[in-house]
Amino acid sequence: MADTINFSVRIDRDIKKQCENLYGELGINLTTAINVFLRQSLRTGGFPFDVRLEQPNAETITSMLEAERILHDPDVKRYSDVEKALQELKK
Secondary structure, three states: OOOOOOOOOOOOHHHHHHHHHHHHHOOOOHHHHHHHHHHHHHHHOOOOOOOOOOOOOHHHHHHHHHHHHHHHOOOOOOOOOHHHHHHHHHO
16 A cells, blocks of 8 residues: 555635535545546646636637727717616617
């Protein structure tokens, strides 16, 4: 048997419970799941899955740029009353 040690991890109580339920359905406990994660990390030389910031797609970037342009365009009509804006849309 491998030489093992105990270590403590602080984790949100609800996340722990959800993971225990998930891995229980897969037939393993949380300790085994963590060991699988750590072993896969060693095999892949890092996280065993992509870790990245979510990047907006091209359509979202275009919309964000358009919103920025509208924000700074002094010729764009502005409304301080939602009802008036809705009336304009109905025309």
